[in-house]
Amino acid sequence: MASFLTALSDKYHSTNENDAINFAFEHFNQSSQPFEDLLENLSQLCVSDSDNDNNINLINCLLHSFIQCHKSSSQLKFDETLINNLISKSLPIICLKDFIEIFNISKEYLINLLRTSLNFPTNSSIYKRALHIIVRFDYQLEFQPNEILLPLIINLKEHLIDMYLNKTRQYEEYLLNLLNHLYENNGKKIREILSNEYNINNVTFNKKNLSKLVVRYWNLYGHEENEKYPNLAILQQKRTLNYLINVKYNGLNDEKTMSDECWNELVGDIVQGNADLSEYLIEIIADKDDIVAVKYWMAQLDRPYYTLPTWVQQYIHIKQNSQTNPPIRDDPVREKPVIDYYKIPVENNQIIFVDSMVTYERLLDRLFQNNNEEVFIGFDCEWKPVFNNTSTSKQHISIMQIALSNEVFLLDLLHFFHTCDPETIQRRLANRLFDDDQVTLLCYGFKTDAAMLAASFPIFNEALFSGKTLLDLSLVQSELLTVQRDIFPYAIVNNTTPSKDKGLSELVRLCFGKPLNKSEQCSNWERRPLRSAQLSYAASDAYCLLEIYKFLSNRFQSSDYLKTFRGKKPKKLDSAIAREIDKNWQDTNNNNDSSQKSDDVNQISAEMIRPSQIKFVVDNMLHGLGKELRVAGCDTVILGNDDPHTAAIRYARSEDRIILSRGAPYNLLRSHAVEGRCWQPPLNVTARKQCRAVLEHFNVNVLPEDIFTRCTICNGNDYAIVSARDVRVLWCKISNNSLEELEPDLVNYQPEMIDMDRMTLTNESVPLVLEGLTLRNYRSYDKFYICRGCGKVYWQGTHWQKRIQRDMLPIENILKQYVKENIESEDDDDDDDIFFDAESSL
DSSP: OHHHHHHHHHHHHHSOHHHHHHHHHHHHHHOSSHHHHHHHHHHHHHHOOSOHHHHHHHHHHHHHHHHHHOOOOTTOOOOHHHHHHIIIIISOGGGHHHHHHHTTOOHHHHHHHHHHHTTSOTTSHHHHHHHHHHHHTTOGGGSOTTTTHHHHHHTTOHHHHHHHHTTOHHHHHHHHHHHHHHTGGGGTTHHHHHHHHHOOOSOOOOHHHHHHHHHHHHHHHOTTOTTTSHHHHHHHHHHHHHHHHHHHHSSOOTTOOOOHHHHHHHHHHHHTTOHHHHHHHHHHHHHTTOHHHHHHHHHHTTOOGGGSOHHHHHHHHHHHHSOSSOOOOSSOOOOOOOOOOOOOSOOGGGEEEEOSHHHHHHHHHHHTTTTTSOEEEEEEEEEOOOOSOOTTOOOOEEEEEEEOSSOEEEEETTTTGGGSOIIIIIHHHHHHHHSOTTEEEEESSHHHHHHHHHHHOGGGHHHHHHOTTEEEHHHHHHHHHHHOGGGSTTOOOTTSOOOOOOHHHHHHHHHHSSOOOOTTTTSOTTSSSOOHHHHHHHHHHHHHHHHHHHHHHHHHTSSHHHHTTTTOOOTTHHHHHHHHHHHHHHHHOTTHHHHHHHHHGGGSOSSOBOGGGOEEEEOTTOHHHHHHHHHTTOEEEEOOTTSOTTHHHHHHHHHTOEEEOOHHHHHHHHTTSOTTSEEOOOSSSOHHHHHHHHHHHTTBOOOGGGTTOSOTTTOOOOEEEEEHHHHHHHHHHHTTOOHHHHOGGGTTOOOSSEETTTTEETTOOSBOBOOSOOTTTTTSOSEEEEETTTOBEEEOOTHHHHHHHHHSSOHHHHHHHHHHHHHHTTTSOOOOOOOBOTTOOO
16 A cells, blocks of 8 residues: 555656546556545555645545546445544545545535534644634534634634634624624623523633624624624724723823813713713713713713712712812822923914815915925824724824915815815815925825825825825934934933923924924814814924924025935835725725726737746735746736835836736726736735736746746846856855865866856856755755846756646646647757746745
């Protein structure tokens, strides 16, 4: 038996998968007990300690060959224990479908077997394997909640819950309904529900951590469907209230970003009109022993004394009858010092709230007043805060601040700007602010503002990606504090207490000695009308940028230094914008893949082409795909992390390349590309699967001689073929190994193609990069291939054939074509070697 598996393995690796399957087919066809023979072979492979990937390939080979020659086992009896062990413990899960078909295992039998495995602890390998199988066969709803989901919820096994859900909306809703049921009556009946309805008794769980888990899934999948999942919505709101209570009473507001008025406003929005939440708020304030706040909220929420819980009534009664004079303290409480905040030289009548076409025209007139002169604009945006840490929380940008020399305009994005025509009114503003040679847009920490704008107003996308007008003063601050700190007159000196101010407030303090008042930052920016304190804060946040620019220009006696930052984008700005646009875009295009295919697939010719006949430019969010295409032999430019997405358009036009992008940048680039020359690979799959999809979509026929013909680092295809002796000498020198000890025969050898002093190819200047060779394998190769473009050293390895079999187009088509071409050209020389860099991680 072992000899057969050894022969099969040799056949699989020395020829191809089809030959191995035919070999196994003949073996089983001649066997007197083929089913028993198959079980024994599978058992040996499953318990083997050798290469796991190789064993999986051989198991697949055995099963596929067996299906071809034996159809039914319904009349045969097998070792049930062996069958069960293979299913529940050892057989690779990807092979189970064929195994079940061969041995005619019923769905009922499999479910009962899996149910037995679910009795093991949730952290055991048997349990996790059973869950994997259930998900793979889509059996989740064949089990009751107390069999899978509830134990995972109680034990806080979020990674296993995620596995169970399998990104399937049906199961997400099933989970939410179950959680919503558990949290009936504010979660006070969880134990009762578990015991009476699901027969789960004497269970212990951490209530606080459980509520965190529940809120996480509500934020991920609830989509703000408060009426459908009311208990989960209230739980989230209670957690938000707890956070706000901590901000006020436990000192979490050190950054002074929330005034008392802001706090009351946000809390009121949460609890207003909900009896449960209003009672909960009064209870937690009473627990903080703040009788003044208790009475305030009783009045605000119309909660009479007799409607409150008994203990709260008792608390109020005790406070009212206690001594009015507080006890004398040995250490009297010090009053909070009054902070002298920075104030902008702008009067209230110079702050214009833009919520009509009349005031909007006034804004545009100011922006375009001196169309041919340089214009400096202070810029910021505000939106209502959301107090949870999930990326799916819906936030709506509310206002945009545009500060000019003697006026500040606050543009109502939430209500007014949405009603304006995108192609005329909105685009004119977007282009003036973000894509105008005469404008310098002063901002601070622009990345978040840009992402919010892009997600809310698609018309801003193209202008935001240009970003030529941006001058982000946070970048200026960071560099100056490192290289020229003394430019700031109020920079911290030795033996001075560090400032507690951060961000823009700290920059204002460094320049003017007074911090910026940020107490309205976390207020409700969706309320209308805005409070006067909000209007003043919003104006200050934008106008102070003009003052800082003017101050620093005077300190430098020139604005030349500051102008070097114009157009310099904050790190990963483009990816942040694209990520937010992508989320917004996917929400409205659930069938994106199918619609994409229907739009573009007809533009592609049915004629097969070779990798050398097509060129790509890959967006900087698809680096992995770009390297995979290079491996396949395709000429592929990969945009750098700091390159704008629009750089792809330049490559496409000047070098006749096809653009590959995804999400929102794809929509932007597609509008500028020739029809059919911009394509979006499948989302949420590996780079290898994306590569396969690209090759199939564009009908690229990849043959073995194409693989690894392009450098994965620089995209070059010009290699120097270097002898093993040259590289051995090079390796000894790079790794600091003694040439006398390892290669005594090469002590007096003069390398033919490598300049050992300069570590380059002879008569060339690119430094060589040799990685991945070890003492164990550096003598294993006869020749090496050095990329003349970047100096990367490659060598031929066994990975090449596996690469073809596993990752490129269907192996049968490739090998048939390869055999055909080699038979027809037997006299061709073999100069086109195929090679592999063992260090490449693709």
